[in-house]
Amino acid sequence: MNGSVSEAQQPKQVTGYCEPWSLRAGEQVELMASSHTPGPGQLDLVRIHCGDPTRSGPGFHEEEIASSLQTDIELADQPLLPGSWAEVDLVGVNVGSAAELTFSVLATRPLVDSTIAALTTFDGTVVLRVALRSGSVVVSSGSVEVVLRSLAERRWYDVAAILSADGQLTAAVTTGTSASPGRDLIELAASDAAKSMVGGLEPSALGRLVFACDPGGANTANGHMLSGTGFDGRIARPSLSAGGHDLVWDLSQDMASRSMVETSGAGRHGVLHQQPTRAITGPTWDGSTQRWTDEPAMWDAVHFHSDDLYDASWDLSATLELPDDLPSGIYAFRVRSEAGDDRVPFFVRPAVDAPTADVALLMSSCTYMAYANHNMLFAGADFISERSSLRPEHEYVRQHPELGFSMYEKHLDGSGVMYSSRNRPVLQIRPGADGWNFTPDTDINAFLRHTAIGHDIIADEDVHFDGAAALAPYRVIVTGSHPEYWSTEMLDALETWQRNGGRLMYLGGNGFYWRIAFSDSWPGSIELRRAEDGVRNWQTGPGESYQSYNGEYGGLWRRLNRAPNELTGVGFAAQGFEKATYYERHDDSHTSRAAWIFDGVDDQRIGTSGLGGGAAGQEVDRYDVALGSPEHAVVLASATTFGTDMLRTKEEFEGSVAFEHPDPYVRADMIFYETPAGGAVFSVGSISWFGALARNDYDNDVAQITANVARRFANAELFEPPA
Numbered sequence: 001m002n003g004s005v006s007e008a009q010q011p012k013q014v015t016g017y018c019e020p021w022s023l024r025a026g027e028q029v030e031l032m033a034s035s036h037t038p039g040p041g042q043l044d045l046v047r048i049h050c051g052d053p054t055r056s057g058p059g060f061h062e063e064e065i066a067s068s069l070q071t072d073i074e075l076a077d078q079p080l081l082p083g084s085w086a087e088v089d090l091v092g093v094n095v096g097s098a099a100e101l102t103f104s105v106l107a108t109r110p111l112v113d114s115t116i117a118a119l120t121t122f123d124g125t126v127v128l129r130v131a132l133r134s135g136s137v138v139v140s141s142g143s144v145e146v147v148l149r150s151l152a153e154r155r156w157y158d159v160a161a162i163l164s165a166d167g168q169l170t171a172a173v174t175t176g177t178s179a180s181p182g183r184d185l186i187e188l189a190a191s192d193a194a195k196s197m198v199g200g201l202e203p204s205a206l207g208r209l210v211f212a213c214d215p216g217g218a219n220t221a222n223g224h225m226l227s228g229t230g231f232d233g234r235i236a237r238p239s240l241s242a243g244g245h246d247l248v249w250d251l252s253q254d255m256a257s258r259s260m261v262e263t264s265g266a267g268r269h270g271v272l273h274q275q276p277t278r279a280i281t282g283p284t285w286d287g288s289t290q291r292w293t294d295e296p297a298m299w300d301a302v303h304f305h306s307d308d309l310y311d312a313s314w315d316l317s318a319t320l321e322l323p324d325d326l327p328s329g330i331y332a333f334r335v336r337s338e339a340g341d342d343r344v345p346f347f348v349r350p351a352v353d354a355p356t357a358d359v360a361l362l363m364s365s366c367t368y369m370a371y372a373n374h375n376m377l378f379a380g381a382d383f384i385s386e387r388s389s390l391r392p393e394h395e396y397v398r399q400h401p402e403l404g405f406s407m408y409e410k411h412l413d414g415s416g417v418m419y420s421s422r423n424r425p426v427l428q429i430r431p432g433a434d435g436w437n438f439t440p441d442t443d444i445n446a447f448l449r450h451t452a453i454g455h456d457i458i459a460d461e462d463v464h465f466d467g468a469a470a471l472a473p474y475r476v477i478v479t480g481s482h483p484e485y486w487s488t489e490m491l492d493a494l495e496t497w498q499r500n501g502g503r504l505m506y507l508g509g510n511g512f513y514w515r516i517a518f519s520d521s522w523p524g525s526i527e528l529r530r531a532e533d534g535v536r537n538w539q540t541g542p543g544e545s546y547q548s549y550n551g552e553y554g555g556l557w558r559r560l561n562r563a564p565n566e567l568t569g570v571g572f573a574a575q576g577f578e579k580a581t582y583y584e585r586h587d588d589s590h591t592s593r594a595a596w597i598f599d600g601v602d603d604q605r606i607g608t609s610g611l612g613g614g615a616a617g618q619e620v621d622r623y624d625v626a627l628g629s630p631e632h633a634v635v636l637a638s639a640t641t642f643g644t645d646m647l648r649t650k651e652e653f654e655g656s657v658a659f660e661h662p663d664p665y666v667r668a669d670m671i672f673y674e675t676p677a678g679g680a681v682f683s684v685g686s687i688s689w690f691g692a693l694a695r696n697d698y699d700n701d702v703a704q705i706t707a708n709v710a711r712r713f714a715n716a717e718l719f720e721p722p723a
Helices: 181-187 365-370 392-399 438-451 460-466 488-499 687-692 701-714
Strands: 014-019 022-024 028-035 039-050 061-065 072-075 085-089 099-107 114-121 126-133 136-141 144-150 156-163 168-174 193-197 206-211 233-242 245-250 259-262 270-273 277-280 301-304 318-321 329-337 340-349 359-363 419-421 455-459 476-479 485-487 503-506 514-518 525-528 571-581 583-585 616-622 634-639 668-675 679-683
Touching: 014 329, 028 039, 028 072, 028 329, 028 340, 039 340, 039 438, 061 329, 072 329, 085 259, 085 301, 099 114, 099 126, 114 233, 126 156, 136 156, 136 168, 144 168, 144 193, 206 233, 329 438, 340 455, 359 438, 359 460, 359 701, 365 419, 365 460, 365 485, 365 514, 365 525, 438 455, 438 687, 438 701, 455 460, 460 485, 460 488, 460 514, 476 701, 485 488, 485 525, 488 514, 503 701, 616 634, 616 687, 679 701, 687 701
Parallel strands: 014 340, 022 340, 359 455, 359 476, 476 503, 485 514, 503 679, 616 668
Antiparallel strands: 014 028, 028 318, 039 061, 039 072, 039 329, 085 206, 085 270, 099 156, 099 233, 114 126, 114 206, 126 136, 136 144, 156 168, 168 193, 233 245, 233 301, 245 259, 259 270, 277 301, 329 340, 419 525, 514 525, 571 616, 583 634, 634 668, 668 679
């Protein structure tokens, strides 16, 4: 049935997320939903054939699917509590007559009042607290407190807080020399210690030690970013002596995990919550090495953020067991109530051992995660201006920063967002919510459905975890419009599949650009280090370009000797968003071995209309043998008539220079070439290609070309390499 994504542009009230994003028919998917106006709701399963309600697409189209879902549900208002923190269970440890807590700290927002560390008894009473107040370190026990020096931003300090056997509270904050003699002049002259009487300290059974949060509250996490009290900064080398126990935690160990490894043998390992940043430099890092795996002790710190959000941890709203015979496709939980509605999409692969189609559309779930809840439309970015009129989903993101940020934002303390999780509502993954990524990819899904070739749906995570086996059943893989973020495992799988005769249709731009990583310890999350170069809204700090999940060097695949040109024949060349344009066919496209691609197409210019004005735009890719494009490829057509805003990507030049216009390196190239074992590649090198597919009810040159390629690629006849 056709319908409207959201007829009423009223403030959004209902939202949710599901686990997992991609699964097989016969498996189970869970929905977690919330409404700011609690009350009854209706739940349905729908299949999304096209999620694009704009005039450039074929029209929004969803189909209701009969299922075992309980249609009547109760929607509660489920909160989001961002803020990363750490916790150590100390049950069984007695404070005895003395306790000593030490650690190193680097505050990134020292003027924000917050708790850095706290030691509590079993009943929750705070025995010892180290906090920031108006920039100064305040150490307290009960009603007695010691006010120490103020902390300079982004400087390491050593903190010691001691409850002695005679009832005294002693505290000290010290710092060593830095690379700046000028800063050291003031810092090293500051007063370092103070004492005050507590009175008799009664022996108590300890409960826990927490870092980066106030110990009050049921979940320990009142480091809520909206309260403005969460701690932002780094903690390193924590230790605790109490009740005859000398506990020391090494934060450089087990880097990919949630664990704070305790090294004394007592087994008092801590747990990290809401995914603080790891593989960041500690107080002893001296620049002598850049890779944390070479000298882990220099990376013995954890960076906590008051806005980190890995898992919303909402209560379960519904569970759906998918039928074994459910067709592969894009599906969604549709939640409706008097307060509003929401669609929470997920992707269904064929059941294990079920027949598959010859063609699969690869949904760019890693890219969706990287852009999750991005702020660019209302906050602006280097390459896009701020908008005043927003869809309800973006307005909701603007009003609810507690949703967590995308990898295109910085944390409140200015550090880049290196992790992104799907274990929270992701508002851009909604039909029609965003002109990038998910909604355009549903346009490609609708096009493939129109061709009636028959296709399945798979997602990035399937390729990462299943490797080449996820691709092996398919003769043809069709990419989405913007497959930008790829892990090593994904790239290896695609290369293997191509060597075995796979046929790739790359229908986008700026693909295969950034390296990302997954971790079994943080399922549903990806990691990104924006190292060295590339179009980016932030960059990694010194010594922090290696991923915590696996120790791999982050950044552009191009810088890692695996430019996208090697697998797709083209690579990211330029971006500009004012207008899209057309391709001009090359002369030999009429007579080359790839001339069949233009069967039924007579015009010299291709894609003269579409979203933004044409089939080439937004972000475009160029053929370049120097970057690994195969020499035997046929360059069929190129788009060059862009506006002056379409600029060469920064990795394309070495200094601040003014290029001629038109810039010969600013180009979208459409190419074809053969690969081993009878395979082939067709690439369009443009994000905007999707926006020209549905013109005139698919009766247009872009749709004709794409259908010609899809049908020939799906044909079992092998491609022969050129003579």
